[in-house]
Amino acid sequence: MEINLQKISGLSISLDEENLDLIFDGNFPFIEKSKRSLNDLRPYLKNPEAKNGPDPAYRIWRRAHLKKDDEKIRSAGLRYDLTLLPSGTIDGEFVKTAGHYHLPYPEIYEVLRGRAYFLIQSFEESAEKIKSVYLAEAGPGEKFVIPPGFGHNMINVFGEPLLTANLVSEKAEHDYEPYKNNHGACYYFLNGGNLIDIVKNPNYDSAPEIKKIRAREYPEFGLTKENPLYSLINNLQQLKFLNHPEEFEGEWRNW
Numbered sequence: 001m002e003i004n005l006q007k008i009s010g011l012s013i014s015l016d017e018e019n020l021d022l023i024f025d026g027n028f029p030f031i032e033k034s035k036r037s038l039n040d041l042r043p044y045l046k047n048p049e050a051k052n053g054p055d056p057a058y059r060i061w062r063r064a065h066l067k068k069d070d071e072k073i074r075s076a077g078l079r080y081d082l083t084l085l086p087s088g089t090i091d092g093e094f095v096k097t098a099g100h101y102h103l104p105y106p107e108i109y110e111v112l113r114g115r116a117y118f119l120i121q122s123f124e125e126s127a128e129k130i131k132s133v134y135l136a137e138a139g140p141g142e143k144f145v146i147p148p149g150f151g152h153n154m155i156n157v158f159g160e161p162l163l164t165a166n167l168v169s170e171k172a173e174h175d176y177e178p179y180k181n182n183h184g185a186c187y188y189f190l191n192g193g194n195l196i197d198i199v200k201n202p203n204y205d206s207a208p209e210i211k212k213i214r215a216r217e218y219p220e221f222g223l224t225k226e227n228p229l230y231s232l233i234n235n236l237q238q239l240k241f242l243n244h245p246e247e248f249e250g251e252w253r254n255w
């Protein structure tokens with residue numbers, strides 16, 4: 001079945017649920033489509049030998065903006081991407097993205113379909129000593145800002161495909177190594193039958209307990225549930241904090 005995502009995303013796109021793919025209707029000449037195979041994800045898994053799970057583990061469309069918006073997004077120094085995760089588990093671990101840091105740049109995520117768990121972590125001294133770890137849940141239309149200084153990955157525990165959009169600085173360099181070296185984020189999300197088993201990743205020297213937070217609106221930046229993230233492309237000035245992290249204020253400064 002094809003699910004039209006125009007209203008929620010602000011773009012002429014549909015989700016091909018059967019093939020777990022996206023259909024673009026319009027002129028999107030800059031898209032770089034890629035996939036993370038099960039093999040690519042292996043170093044980030046609780047069990048790197050895992051055999052059973054969706055392959056590819058997820059798909060990414062980078063620079064998924066319309067030709068007519070190219071000048072706007074490039075001059076703002078930003079990139080708009082889409083990520084699609086199937087539901088299910090890989091040897092008992094819920095499907096997830098690898099995880100990376102792009103210090104000090106923040107990133108805005110938006111859920112377009114399904115529900116997401118965003119797991120963010122920050123460290124001090126070394127990447128193995130986690131200072132704080134937060135888990136945010138978000139559903140369709142909801143936005144979540146990865147604050148400056150945090151690494152992030154997302155986990156699909158909700159039994160349906162998960163599609164997200166994100167906006168991030170072109171200057172952000174993605175550092176996957178700390179996640180790779182430690183076989184994932186500091187917590188794993190495992191299928192425990194009727195419940196989700198959240199277990200500490202023993203490869204880290206230390207990690208505090210997870211604090212759960214809710215995705216919330218940031219009306220000062222135009223980030224509300226009703227407003228597709230893509231629609232902000234017409235006023236990227238208000239998202240200046242993506243290239244100037246010091247301008248992103250908020251409670252996270254105490255995290």
Ligand SMILES: [Fe+2]
Nearest residue numbers: 100102107152
């Ligand atoms: Fe990121």
